[in-house]
Amino acid sequence: xxxxxNWHIFFEPNPTGAGTYLDMLVSGLLLTIKTALLAWIIxxxxxxxxxxxxSLPSKxxxxxxxxxxxxxxxxxxxxxxxxxxxxxxxxxxxxxGLWMKQLPNAPFWTAAIGVGLFMSARVAVQLAAGIxxxxxxxxxxxxxxxxxxxxxxxxxxxxxxxxxxxxxxxxEFLNTVKNTSVAITIGLIELTGQARAMQExxxxxxxxxxxxxxxYLAINIIVVTGMRFLERSLAIPGYITGK
Amino acid sequence: MFGNLxxxxxxxxxxxxxLDGMSFTLMLTGLSALGGLVFGTMIxxxxxxxxxxxxxxxxxxxxxxxxxxxxLVIFWFYFLVPYIGQWVTGASRPIRxxxxxxxxxxxxxxxxxxxxxxxxxGIQSISRGQPAAASxxxxxxxxxxxxxxxxxxxxxxxxxxxxQTIVLFQDTSLVYVLSIPDFLGAASKVAxxxxxxxxxxxxxxxxxxxxxxxxxxGVRRLQARIAxxx
Numbered sequence: 001x002x003x004x005x006n007w008h009i010f011f012e013p014n015p016t017g018a019g020t021y022l023d024m025l026v027s028g029l030l031l032t033i034k035t036a037l038l039a040w041i042i043x044x045x046x047x048x049x050x051x052x053x054x055s056l057p058s059k060x061x062x063x064x065x066x067x068x069x070x071x072x073x074x075x076x077x078x079x080x081x082x083x084x085x086x087x088x089x090x091x092x093x094x095x096x097g098l099w100m101k102q103l104p105n106a107p108f109w110t111a112a113i114g115v116g117l118f119m120s121a122r123v124a125v126q127l128a129a130g131i132x133x134x135x136x137x138x139x140x141x142x143x144x145x146x147x148x149x150x151x152x153x154x155x156x157x158x159x160x161x162x163x164x165x166x167x168x169x170x171x172e173f174l175n176t177v178k179n180t181s182v183a184i185t186i187g188l189i190e191l192t193g194q195a196r197a198m199q200e201x202x203x204x205x206x207x208x209x210x211x212x213x214x215x216y217l218a219i220n221i222i223v224v225t226g227m228r229f230l231e232r233s234l235a236i237p238g239y240i241t242g243k
Numbered sequence: 244m245f246g247n248l249x250x251x252x253x254x255x256x257x258x259x260x261x262l263d264g265m266s267f268t269l270m271l272t273g274l275s276a277l278g279g280l281v282f283g284t285m286i287x288x289x290x291x292x293x294x295x296x297x298x299x300x301x302x303x304x305x306x307x308x309x310x311x312x313x314x315l316v317i318f319w320f321y322f323l324v325p326y327i328g329q330w331v332t333g334a335s336r337p338i339r340x341x342x343x344x345x346x347x348x349x350x351x352x353x354x355x356x357x358x359x360x361x362x363x364x365g366i367q368s369i370s371r372g373q374p375a376a377a378s379x380x381x382x383x384x385x386x387x388x389x390x391x392x393x394x395x396x397x398x399x400x401x402x403x404x405x406x407q408t409i410v411l412f413q414d415t416s417l418v419y420v421l422s423i424p425d426f427l428g429a430a431s432k433v434a435x436x437x438x439x440x441x442x443x444x445x446x447x448x449x450x451x452x453x454x455x456x457x458x459x460x461g462v463r464r465l466q467a468r469i470a471x472x473x
Contacts, residue, residue, distance in 0.1 A: 003326065074455035076413035079427060079448045086440045174310070181312035185419060192315045205322045212315055220310035 009204045010211065021198050025208075028194030029215050035112050035190060036177040042116025043176060047123025052153060054128035065124065072121035077182050081114045085186045111183030111190075119176050126168050130161035163234050170227040177219055191215055249439060253446045256433045264429030265450075271343070271425065272412045275350035279411070280404065282351060283358030288388065290363055301359070308356035313417055320349035321421055342423040346415075354411055361403050365396030402466040409458050413451065426450070 010022040054065035072080070085106070089097040103109060134157060142152035162169075181192040189197065195212035199205045253260075289301035308316070324345045325337035332338060369392050377387030397404075416427040424432060427447055434443035 070456065071452075074413075074452045074459070075448050076416040076427070076451055078416045078419060079444070079451055082431075082444045083448055087444050090441045178310075178312035181314040182417065184314060192312060192318070195315070196318060199318075199322075209315065209319050209322070213311060213319075216311050216315065217307070 003206065005207070006204055007207060009202055009207050012202075014198070015201050021202065021208075022211075024194050024198055025191065025211050025215065028189060028191040028212075031108070031188070032177065032180050032190040032192075033219070035108060035115070035180045035183065035188065036173075038112035039116035039119060039180065040173055040176050042113060043119035043123050043172075046117060046120035047127060048158070050120065050124035051127030051131065052158075054124060055131040055157075056149075065128070069121045069124055072118055077115065077118050077179055078185055080118055081110060081183060081186050084114045085110045107183060107186045107188040110186055111180060111188045115176060115179050115183065118179065119172060122172055122175070123169070126165045126172065127161060130165035131157055133164060134160055160236065163236050164239065166227070166231045166234060170223065170231070173227075174220060174223055177223075178216070248442055250442055252433065252437050252439045252442055256429075256443075259433065260426065260429050264424055264426040267343070267424065267429075268412070268415050268426040271346060271350065271415050271418070272408065274347055275354055275415070276404075276408045276411055278347070278351035279354030279358045280362075282355035283360075284362045284393065286355055286359035287362035287366060290359065291366060305356045305359055308353055313353060313414055314420055316353050317346070317349050317417060317420060320352065321345050324348050342418075342421060346418045346421070346423060350411065350415065354407070357407055358404065361400050361407060362396060364403075365400035366392055368399055369395050398469065401469065402462050405462045405465070406459065409455055409462070412458070413455060416451070 010025075011020050013019070014021045014024045016024070050065050050068050053061040054069070056062065075083075089100040091097075092100065100106070138156055138160065139152060142156040147155065180188070180190055183190065184193045184196070191212050195208045198208040202208070286301045286304065289297045290305070292298055324340045328334070328338035328340055329336065373391050373395070374387050377391045378384075382390065415425060418425050419428050419431065422428065430443045430447040434440045
C-alpha cells in the first residue's frame, strides 16, 4: 500500500491557527457530546409525552401518538434536518424566519432539535412498550388507591416503565450520539466534520478517520459500562433484569 | 405562506429525480439489502459456530460497526475502497472506483452487522430439536443449515428484515455527503440550481414519507399473513 503514514500529524499545528490537529478533533468530540446531550433531553421529554399518549385508553390520544411516531420515523433524518434548516424559516412569517436564519450557532440548535425530535419517536415507542409490559394490576391498584390518572403515571407506571426499558434506552442514546454526525450536512463541524476537515487540510485521510473512530468507540465503551452499573442498581427485583 | 413558491419546478425535474435519482436509490437499497443479508447470515453463522475464535471475530466486527456513525463509515470506505481494490487486483496504484461501487461496498459492510444480529436471533429462535433431528437423519452441518434452519429463520425474521430494509432505504440518503446524485442528491442539485430549496426538499420529504409509509404498511400486512400459528 503506497500511503504515507504520519502519526505525528496530530501534534502539528492546524491551519486555523488555534492549536494542533488533535485540538481540532477534541473540539469536535466536545461538540458531538454537547449536541447529543441536548438532543437526548429533547428526545426524552417529547418521547415521554408521546409514549404516554400512546398508552392512554383514549382513541384520539393514541391516534396523535401514532401520527407523531409515523411522521418522524418515515423520513430520513437528513431530510428532516433539511426541513428544519432550509424549509421552516421560509414558511414562517418573515420576521420569525429572519430571526431563525440569523440565530448564532443555527446548525447546532437545528441539529439538537432535529435529532432530538427524530429520536423522540423511538423513545416514545420504547416507553409505550414498557408501559404495556406492566401487569394490568398496577394501573388498577393505583386507581384503587385513589390516585388520579396523572398521579398513577407519575408515581406508579412511569417509574416502573423507565426502569424496565433502561437497556433499549441506552442503545437509543448511543444512536443519538451517532446520529449527530448527520448534522455535518447542515454545517455542524462535530467529530466526523472535524475529521473530514483534518483530512482536507493535511491529506492524512486514514489517521484522521482512525482518530475519530477511536473517539466514537471510547464514547460507546464509556456509556455502555456506565449504564451497566446504573441498570444493575435500578433493576427491579423479581423481573428478568432484576436480581 | 406558499405565495411565492413555484411548484412547477418539481414537474419539470420529475424525469431527472426519478429516472436518475430514485433508480440509484432503489438499486443501492436493493443490492445492499441482498449483499447485507448474505454477508450478515455468514457473520451470524460465524458468531454461533462452536469455534470460539470465529465467534469472537464476528462479534467484534458487529460491535465495531454498530458503534460507528454511518456518515463516518461512508467516508472511511470512500477513501479505503480504492486501496482495497489495489490490494485485491495487485495494481500498482489505488484503483478508481465509481460512486455507486463505493457506496454499495459501504452499505453492504455496514448493514451486514445489523442483518447479522437479526439472523442470529432468527437462528436462535429455531428449537434445538430441529438441527438435532437433521443430524440424526444424517444431514451434514451445511445441509441442516441450508435445508432446515436457515429457511425457517429467514421466514420468522422476514418482517424484521424488511423493516431494516426500510431503514436502509432512508439511510441511503446519507450518500449525499459524497455529493452522489441519489434521490435526495438529485433533488438538492435542482434545488440549488434553481434556488428552489423549499419546494424540492418538501417534495423529497413527501416522497420518502410516502414510500416508507406504504412499505411499512405492507410489512405489517405480511406479518399478519405469514405469522406461524404455534
